[in-house]
Amino acid sequence: MKSFRSHRGIVATLDRANVDTDQIIPKQFLKSILRTGFGKHLFHDWRYLPDGTPNPELSLNAPRFQGASVLVARNNFGCGSSREHAVWAIQQDGYAVVIAPWQQRGETRVPAFADIFRNNSAKNALLTVELSESEVEEIFQMVDRFPGLAATVDLDHQRVTLHTAEEISFHFEIEPAVKARLVHGLDDIGLTLKQEAAIAAFESRHNPQLAR
Amino acid sequence: MLKTLFQKIWDAHVVTTLPDGTTILYIDRHLVHEVTSPQAFEGLRLTGRTVRRPDLTFATMDHNVPTDDRLVIRDPISKAQIEALETNCKAFGVTLYDLKSDLQGIVHIIGPELGLTLPGTTIVCGDSHTSTHGAFGTLAFGIGTSEVEHVLATQCLPQTKSKTFKVEFTGRPKPPVSAKDLILKLIGTIGTAGGTGYVLEYGGEAIRSLSMEGRMTICNMSIEAGARAGMVAPDDTTFQYIAKGNRPFAPKGAAFDAAVASWKILPTDDGARYDRELTINAAEVAPQVTWGTNPGMVVDVTGKVPEPDRVAGYGRKDVEQALAYMGLTPGTRITDLKLDTVFIGSCTNARIEDLRVAANVFKGRKVAPRVKVLVVPGSQQVRAQAEAEGLDQVFKTAGADWRQSGCSMCLGMNPDQLKPGERCASTSNRNFEGRQGKGGRTHLVSPEMAAAAAIAGHFVDIREWNGR
Numbered sequence: 135m136k137s138f139r140s141h142r143g144i145v146a147t148l149d150r151a152n153v154d155t156d157q158i159i160p161k162q163f164l165k166s167i168l169r170t171g172f173g174k175h176l177f178h179d180w181r182y183l184p185d186g187t188p189n190p191e192l193s194l195n196a197p198r199f200q201g202a203s204v205l206v207a208r209n210n211f212g213c214g215s216s217r218e219h220a221v222w223a224i225q226q227d228g229y230a231v232v233i234a235p236w237q238q239r240g241e242t243r244v245p246a247f248a249d250i251f252r253n254n255s256a257k258n259a260l261l262t263v264e265l266s267e268s269e270v271e272e273i274f275q276m277v278d279r280f281p282g283l284a285a286t287v288d289l290d291h292q293r294v295t296l297h298t299a300e301e302i303s304f305h306f307e308i309e310p311a312v313k314a315r316l317v318h319g320l321d322d323i324g325l326t327l328k329q330e331a332a333i334a335a336f337e338s339r340h341n342p343q344l345a346r
Numbered sequence: 347m348l349k350t351l352f353q354k355i356w357d358a359h360v361v362t363t364l365p366d367g368t369t370i371l372y373i374d375r376h377l378v379h380e381v382t383s384p385q386a387f388e389g390l391r392l393t394g395r396t397v398r399r400p401d402l403t404f405a406t407m408d409h410n411v412p413t414d415d416r417l418v419i420r421d422p423i424s425k426a427q428i429e430a431l432e433t434n435c436k437a438f439g440v441t442l443y444d445l446k447s448d449l450q451g452i453v454h455i456i457g458p459e460l461g462l463t464l465p466g467t468t469i470v471c472g473d474s475h476t477s478t479h480g481a482f483g484t485l486a487f488g489i490g491t492s493e494v495e496h497v498l499a500t501q502c503l504p505q506t507k508s509k510t511f512k513v514e515f516t517g518r519p520k521p522p523v524s525a526k527d528l529i530l531k532l533i534g535t536i537g538t539a540g541g542t543g544y545v546l547e548y549g550g551e552a553i554r555s556l557s558m559e560g561r562m563t564i565c566n567m568s569i570e571a572g573a574r575a576g577m578v579a580p581d582d583t584t585f586q587y588i589a590k591g592n593r594p595f596a597p598k599g600a601a602f603d604a605a606v607a608s609w610k611i612l613p614t615d616d617g618a619r620y621d622r623e624l625t626i627n628a629a630e631v632a633p634q635v636t637w638g639t640n641p642g643m644v645v646d647v648t649g650k651v652p653e654p655d656r657v658a659g660y661g662r663k664d665v666e667q668a669l670a671y672m673g674l675t676p677g678t679r680i681t682d683l684k685l686d687t688v689f690i691g692s693c694t695n696a697r698i699e700d701l702r703v704a705a706n707v708f709k710g711r712k713v714a715p716r717v718k719v720l721v722v723p724g725s726q727q728v729r730a731q732a733e734a735e736g737l738d739q740v741f742k743t744a745g746a747d748w749r750q751s752g753c754s755m756c757l758g759m760n761p762d763q764l765k766p767g768e769r770c771a772s773t774s775n776r777n778f779e780g781r782q783g784k785g786g787r788t789h790l791v792s793p794e795m796a797a798a799a800a801i802a803g804h805f806v807d808i809r810e811w812n813g814r
Contacts, residue, residue, distance in 0.1 A: 151664050152538055152640050156778040165423040167384035173465060179780045210539040213640070214778060215757075216474040217382065218490035232354045237539075239659075245542045249574050250474060250488055254644065257492035267523075282709065309506065311366040311605065318484045322492070323395070326500045329370055332362040333502060342374035342402060 136259040137319025141230045142286040143203030145296070146194055147277050154214035155208055155251060159223040162255050173226030174218055200283040206233045208274050209244070211262075212251025221254045231287045233263045233294065235270040257322060261287060263294060269304045276302065289317060348618035350510050351579050352545045355485040355612070359468050361502055368504045374467035376497045378405035378440065379453045380431040381759070382472030386495035387434040396498045400439040402501060404462060405430055406445060408452045409759045411720050413423035413749035416445050422670050424760070438498075451725020451751045454478040454566065454693040458558070461588060461596025465580035465609040470497055475693045475775065477568040481561035482588075483580035483612050485545070488569060508574065509621035511544035515552035517629030522808045525560035526695060526773070526792035528552060529567040530634035531626060534644040537659045541573030544622065547614065548578050552628035558587040559699035567775050568693045570641040579613035588657065592727075627711070635680050635805055636777045636790040638668035643777075647795070647807045651678040671779050672787050673767065681805050683789070687770040688719045688800040689782070690746075690793055692756035698723030698731050699794040705737040707797035712812065713745035714803030720747050720762060722754040758783045772801040 163175045180192045188195040194202075205224065211234040212220060224232065232255070234246035246264040247255070255262045265273075276296055277283050286295045289308070296302045315322065326333075349357070361370040376399075383405070390396065397403055410424035421423040428445070435442040443450045449460065454475050457463040465483035470476060472494040479486035489503070496503055515528055533540075546568050553561065555654050561578045568576025578584075585606050588596050597605045632646035642659065645652065653676045654665040669676065674683075690696070690704050702721060721741045723729040729751055731740055738748045755762040756774035764770055764786025773796050777788040791799065798808045 149663070150667075151661065154640065154776075154778045156757075156776065156781050160780055160784070161757050164381050165421070165427050165757065167388070167427055169385045169388075179784055210542070210572070213538055214474065214569075214776060216488040216490055218385075218492060221490070235564060239537070243538075244537075244539045245571075247542075248539070248572060249542055250490060254490035254492065257490065311364075311368045311474070311506070314366055322504060323393075323496050323499050325364070326370055326496065326502050326504060329362055329364075329502075332370070333372075333500065336361040336372055337501075340372060 135257070135319050135321055138261050138289055138316045140286060140288045140290065141203065141261070142284060143230065144198035144199065144201055145204045145206055145273065145277050145283050145285045146202035147274050148193055148205060148207040149274065151208035152210045152213055153240060155212055155217050155220040156214055158212070158220040159217060164217060164219055169222060170226065172223035173228070176223040176227040197338060201228070203229050204231045204233065204285050204287060205229045206270060206277070208270070209235050209237050210248060211247050213248040216250045218254040219249065221258050221260050225260050229260070231261045231263060233265060233270065233273065235267040236264050237267060256316065259316055259319070261289060261316065263306045265294070265304050265306055272302070289313060310311045348615040350618045350620060351483060351547055351577055351612055352485065352510050352615045355466055355468065356507060358466065368506065370502045371505045372468065373464050373470050373497050373501055373503060374402060375457070375469040375515065376403045377453050377457055377469065377471035377476070378403060378494070379409060379429045379471070379473060380407045381409045382491050383434065383494055384427065384430045385491050386498055387438065389495040390438070390498060397438040397440060397498045399501045402657060403440045403498065405431060405440050405442045406450055406453050406456060407437050409753045409757065411445060411752035412760050413754050413762055415751050416750045438642045448726050450695065450729070451727065452693045452753055455697060455724035455728065458482065458562065459591070459593065459725060461593030464588065464596065464605070466550040466612050470503065474569045475566050477574065477576050478506060478562050478566040478693055480568065480575050480577040481558060483577060483585055483609065485575060485577065487574040492795055508545045509543055510623045511541060511546050511573065511624070512620040513546055514625045515548065515549050515550040517627050518552055518555050519628045519631055523631055523633055524794060524795045525556055525563040525637040526790045527631050527634045528628055529564045530641065530644050530790065531631045533567065533571045533641045534634070535626065536571055536624065536654060538640050538642040539567060539572040541571035542776060544573050546571070546576040547620070548571045548576060550628070551593065553578055554581065557699060559697045562697065563694055567641065570775055587607065631806055633792065635795065636673060637672065637680065638665070639671055639777055639779050641775065641777060643668055645680060646804060647680050649680055650682070651676050653677070661778050681768065681807060683769050684804045685717055685799055686768040687764060688717060688796050689755040689770055689772040689774060690796050691720065691722030691724065691754050692774035693724065693753070694775045695793050696722060696728065698728050700773065701728065701732050701737050704793040705740040706798040707794060707801065708740050708744040708746065711744055711801045713800050717800055717803055719745065719800045720749060720755055722749045723751045725751045755782050757781055771796045771805065
């Protein structure tokens, strides 16, 4: 797997909550049997007018976001379908990081990213960064104020830095095991295969027909 | 230690725990379909790996399948994807229920039918609605293509344990309020991310009184609340379902009795703790209709399209965007919404029981003029059963289209799609923008509600409906 340590790039904002994977990559593009070719179809139905030209209503089509590689959106990003094509499309359109906010609802902290999307991202070294709602709001405001704003996302130090005149930094949390796999670019399947003896031992005592 | 259902199954499937804290979890059944598997098989080829347990891996084709003439696939890209699955299954020795098989169907419908879905086991599939199988007291969840490749190669998955969330449905739903209404009510209550990070366990009198079909409907849509898995403790209803019918992979005779004995210890121990709990009174739940662009945007059928600043859990802008897409004006009564299309199908509501309740509504009535109705059975076995009971004749006489099995208009990867602006009452699971066809407007409802809407031409409160 590719590794991820640090990335610097232009920040693009998508002011949408509950962005589902059907929006990220619509179904008509899931028929491919390849892992490539999804980038130009990212957000297809929002991105293009019926005649195929870019839809100016989608923020990501704005000239100032061209070449952006850090995508910032609102809460519950990547919900819905398990399609990993969503992650491939985001990466193949040039993004290396997605940032979204967790939310406090009563006593519960609601994660920023849907579970399957977050897993799929980790498997492909697309970094998902959870910040608080106020931090994400601050990024939205800074991007509005400073066209072409760049950020550095440093996984080693778990820090997002906005390169404004006076740099603004946010700390983020990540599961240590996920971080280690990303930083070292470890092959997940290879790691599990190293447990062959344990798997074989488990299989010799486990009957998948019965609960145990 | 007192354990929950989830904890018991988890513990029984831990192969080992790595130094970084990751659990290697064993997978008892891996279900595969044509859309999310080709890149995984290709990954095996590129790395020279093989399928570790082809005997625990089962494939079918469902997403791309035409529902009229299923053997004629006009879209060359769909056809190539279906052929890739055939080639991959042959090359790697995986059992495939293809388009010529009487056992083909939507992957989450055929798993239980074939007896592949058993209590206390772990099931994964490259499809988010794998949560369906949790109805049997199974730990079942959707995975991405990289994870599909991982399971093919190792029969295991590296996992971190989810938190547990008990949802207690007290009382009994008042018919014709159904399982679909209960799960939509829950999603409306906790939101589409309310279950993220949790495995849901459903319990209470309402769940105990439900058939397996109803429990599957509920577990199926757990993912729409953000939860990867939903579970129901197995009981006599579960055991009877597994014992009946043609279920080639279910244990038989003495093996079945031994299995039942082991399944009886699965329910959560009295006093075991959950990370979160919620109680909903099922007796007070009304028929539900979604009005927006995700399943949490839902109201009682007696309600109205909401004002943008009056929806708990959604910002004004979220609601305005949803209403604009749906072509709805705040204050409009739900029962005044007129429909162009009605879709009865999907892994949520295309089992025989769903078709029976829909047929009951259609019987002796006609579909409203200009409404197009598609009835798509979840599997070829469901189709055969429905035809044996004469349900197909009821649908056809009423003016509905009776089709062959597949995912169909739930996501429109096949030719069954909404046209831009069409409004659809759908028994499926997602009302996302464009899900059923670009520009299509989806309202999620139960099969009873969908069938009644087809007859009336608009939504009706089936509790008080006069049949016209």
